Amino acid sequence: MSKLNAIKPYPIRHYVRMMIGISFIVLILDLVISIASISMVKQQSTQYLQDAADLYINRINHDFAYINHFMGWTLANDENLSTMNTYGVNSIPFLKSNEKLHKLFAELQRNYGQAYHFFYYLENSQYFLNCAPMSIPYSDYLEVKSQIITLTRDKGVYEKFYSRWTPIHANGTSYLINIVPYYNRYLIALISADELIAPLQQINLGASGYASLVNEYGEQLSGPPKDRNLPASKPSFLERFQSSNVVSSTFSNAAFSAHMVIKFGAFEKIMVAQLLIMLLFLIVTSTLSAIMLFFRRNLLIPIQRFSRNLARINEGDEATDFKSTRITELEQVNEQFKELVSQIKRFKIDRYEQELEKQRIRLDYMKLQIKPHFFLNCLTSMYSMAQMQMYEEIESMALATSRYFRYIFQSDENFVLLEDEIEHVRTFLDIQKSRYRDAFSYRIEQSANINGIVVPPLVIQTFIENAVKYGVSRDRELCITLSVTEQQLDNGDQMVIRISDTGPGFSPEILDLLMRGEVLEQTGGNRIGIMNTIQRLELLYRHNANISFANDGGALIVLTLPKMLHPTGNPKEVLTHEYIAG
Numbered sequence: 412m413s414k415l416n417a418i419k420p421y422p423i424r425h426y427v428r429m430m431i432g433i434s435f436i437v438l439i440l441d442l443v444i445s446i447a448s449i450s451m452v453k454q455q456s457t458q459y460l461q462d463a464a465d466l467y468i469n470r471i472n473h474d475f476a477y478i479n480h481f482m483g484w485t486l487a488n489d490e491n492l493s494t495m496n497t498y499g500v501n502s503i504p505f506l507k508s509n510e511k512l513h514k515l516f517a518e519l520q521r522n523y524g525q526a527y528h529f530f531y532y533l534e535n536s537q538y539f540l541n542c543a544p545m546s547i548p549y550s551d552y553l554e555v556k557s558q559i560i561t562l563t564r565d566k567g568v569y570e571k572f573y574s575r576w577t578p579i580h581a582n583g584t585s586y587l588i589n590i591v592p593y594y595n596r597y598l599i600a601l602i603s604a605d606e607l608i609a610p611l612q613q614i615n616l617g618a619s620g621y622a623s624l625v626n627e628y629g630e631q632l633s634g635p636p637k638d639r640n641l642p643a644s645k646p647s648f649l650e651r652f653q654s655s656n657v658v659s660s661t662f663s664n665a666a667f668s669a670h671m672v673i674k675f676g677a678f679e680k681i682m683v684a685q686l687l688i689m690l691l692f693l694i695v696t697s698t699l700s701a702i703m704l705f706f707r708r709n710l711l712i713p714i715q716r717f718s719r720n721l722a723r724i725n726e727g728d729e730a731t732d733f734k735s736t737r738i739t740e741l742e743q744v745n746e747q748f749k750e751l752v753s754q755i756k757r758f759k760i761d762r763y764e765q766e767l768e769k770q771r772i773r774l775d776y777m778k779l780q781i782k783p784h785f786f787l788n789c790l791t792s793m794y795s796m797a798q799m800q801m802y803e804e805i806e807s808m809a810l811a812t813s814r815y816f817r818y819i820f821q822s823d824e825n826f827v828l829l830e831d832e833i834e835h836v837r838t839f840l841d842i843q844k845s846r847y848r849d850a851f852s853y854r855i856e857q858s859a860n861i862n863g864i865v866v867p868p869l870v871i872q873t874f875i876e877n878a879v880k881y882g883v884s885r886d887r888e889l890c891i892t893l894s895v896t897e898q899q900l901d902n903g904d905q906m907v908i909r910i911s912d913t914g915p916g917f918s919p920e921i922l923d924l925l926m927r928g929e930v931l932e933q934t935g936g937n938r939i940g941i942m943n944t945i946q947r948l949e950l951l952y953r954h955n956a957n958i959s960f961a962n963d964g965g966a967l968i969v970l971t972l973p974k975m976l977h978p979t980g981n982p983k984e985v986l987t988h989e990y991i992a993g
Contacts, residue, residue, distance in 0.1 A: 434696040453673075457656045460614060460671055464660045467610055472663045474523050478600050479574045479589060479664075481519060482529075486593035489515075496533050496596050509540075516543040526606035530556075532563060534595040547586075547603065554581035559590065559599055568592055576665040578604065578624075578632050585624070585632040587667070604633040604667075611669060619674040626667045789815070792846040808845045814838050819869075825951065826865040826975065829895070829906070833857060836872050836893060843879050851879065851889035858897050863976045864906060867951055873940040874910045874968045882914025882965065889914050897974065904974040909967070916962035925960040948972075 486492060491508035498505045516529040520543040529543040539556050547555075558579050562568060571577070572590035579586055585604040590597055604624045611622040624632040658671040789812045796805045818835045833855060840853045875891065882889045894909040917925065924931055931942055948956040948970075957971040 430696055430700060434693050438690075438693060453656060457658060457673060460616070460673060461658045461660070463614060464611060464658055464669060464671060468660045468662055468669060471607065475576060475589070475662070475664060478519070478523065478527070479591065482589075482591040482598040482600060483574075483593075485515070486591055486596065486598055491515075492531065492596055495531075495538075496535060500536055500538050509542075512542050520544065526602050528601040530559070530599040530601065532559065532597040532599065534563065534597070542598075547601075548582075551581045551584055551586075555579065555586060555588075555601065559588065559597075562590060563592070563597055574664050576662070576667070578626050578667055587624075587632075587665070608633045608669060611671060614671070616671055616673050620672050622669065622671040624667050625670050632667060786816075788846075789842065792842070796845075804845055808842060811838055811842045811845065815842060825867065826977070827868040829861050829864040829866050832866055832868060832871055833861075833893070833895065836875055839872055839875060840879075840891070843883075847879075847883050849888065850883050850885060851891060853891040853893070855893045857893075857895040861895060861897075861906075865975050865977050866906070866908075866972060867947055870944055870948070870970070871908060871910065873944045874970075877941060878910065878912040878914065878966055882912045884914070887913075906970075906972045906974050908970040908972065910970075911963065911967045912965040914965045916964075916966045917960060922960060922962060 489512070491512045494508040495505050495512070512531070520527055520529065525544070525546060527543075528541060528545050528547060530539065530541050532539045537560075539560060541552075545552065558581070562572065565571065568590060569592050572588070573592065574589070576587045576589045579588055587602050587604055587607060589600045591599070608622055608624050614622070616622065626632055656673045658673065659668055661668040789808075793805055793808050793812070796808060815835065815838050818831070818838070837855060843851070844853075871893065875893065878891050879889075882891070890913045892909070892911045894907075894911075896907045896909075898905050898907055916922075921931065925941075945958060948958065952973060955973050957969075959969045959971075961967045961969075
């Protein structure tokens with residue numbers, strides 16, 4: 412019977428909405444998974460292309476460095492250039508030295524590729540010529556020659572161009588040059604930007620992807636290969652879903668970098684196909700929902716009408732008029748449920764008795780709810796000490812923790828001796844001192860004669876723990892004060908327990924709720940100790956206990972509890988004889 416009562420009924424529209432909601436959630440999850448999968452594949456592809464680009468550019472950087480070194484060494488040490496600079500351009504020594512120089516750089520060109528071109532310029536004789544086989548158009552050669560001669564006249568040619576490859580433009584073509592000066596003679600290396608980027612353009616970057624060189628101002632020096640067209644000005648529907656990734660790699664000692672634009676449209680097409688599948692699934696689900704609505708009108712509405720009639724019967728209305736239906740089973744059930752009305756009344760009496768028993772159990776449950784609150788903090792503190800190899804502190808902490816939990820596990824009474832509770836609080840504070848060291852101090856003040864007085868267990872410790880949790884700071888020392896005094900009133904003696912600290916105090920919002928006696932929101936297990944303590948005192952003392960909260964240089968809690976003694980030595984009997992019975 413209890414299992415049947417645990418099943419909560421819902422109207423048919425609830426299940427229809429639930430099916431639509433589940434379909435929508437599945438659609439979103441499929442979309443998220445598809446996007447995540449595509450993103451992961453893209454990242455892997457991008458990383459692969461980045462590695463390939465870095466590998467190629469590292470080789471180019473090595474080639475650039477060697478060529479720079481070779482040209483610098485040749486200018487400074489090769490006698491052929493000195494001879495050519497000394498003799499006339501038509502002299503035999505000049506021609507022989509030029510032939511030797513041509514062979515030297517032709518060999519260098521064979522080693523590093525025909526794309527590299529080498530020239531020398533003798534400023535004294537205004538002589539500019541290639542010193543290796545040349546494959547660039549003659550018109551480009553003349554334009555390059557003119558620009559290089561102009562650049563050599565710049566006083567900062569050494570700082571701007573030596574060991575730094577720089578782009579120049581000739582007749583719409585971008586070239587990369589490196590000028591090595593030595594007194595009045597120069598060696599120049601040149602390579603076309605299209606030739607340099609050509610190996611990267613052979614990598615599959617998608618139908619619309621391409622690789623290019625870009626200068627330091629973001630201007631493109633080389634475009635896609637001639638056999639690969641750029642995206643059309645009006646992309647197709649699927650192309651609108653395509654996203655592009657840009658892989659950038661920088662050359663060392665160069666005023667340009669390589670960019671690869673990756674566009675893999677197949678991933679987006681897969682995502683669109685999955686979306687179409689999920690839309691089909693949503694259509695099927697909507698159709699099923701329509702069918703369910705049809706059955707609701709013809710079958711479930713009579714059942715709902717019957718359910719409302721049963722609700723009136725449960726309220727004691729014997730004169731309810733049951734409308735006849737076309738369903739024989741419902742007519743039979745009408746008569747059977749009339750006989751159950753008297754049984755429901757008896758069930759209400761049983762339920763009332765169960766609520767009384769539940770209230771008695773509630774007190775023990777709230778006490779148990781507080782006990783594990785401190786356990787994990789102790790383990791965390793000892794773990795931190797072990798990491799810092801504070802072995803003596805671990806021993807002291809373990810002994811104090813042992814005393815602490817021995818008291819916790821033995822204190823299953825509703826009331827304990829006040830002196831035992833204060834000693835337990837002292838043990839708790841000693842544990843916190845081992846944890847925070849000089850971050851806080853404490854002082855305990857108590858009346859001379861508190862023997863035999865009993866209080867609920869863990870009440871004081873709960874507020875002390877709250878003060879440590881929210882008050883300890885590395886910026887200033889926290890001082891916690893526990894004061895236990897006795898006062899005499901007309902309605903009997905009372906114990907006044909003051910717990911104060913020098914911390915930041917309660918926040919205005921929390922203090923306002925506490926002063927108005929409203930329930931704190933217990934999110935993430937926070938504030939559960941305070942609320943449980945307030946509920947325990949309410950159940951134990953029946954409005955005879957008072958708790959006040961304030962900010963007075965820090966948090967201040969004042970507990971005013973009736974003074975209770977236990978004559979038999981069993982604190983549990985105090986609750987049994989004086990308060991539950993009373």
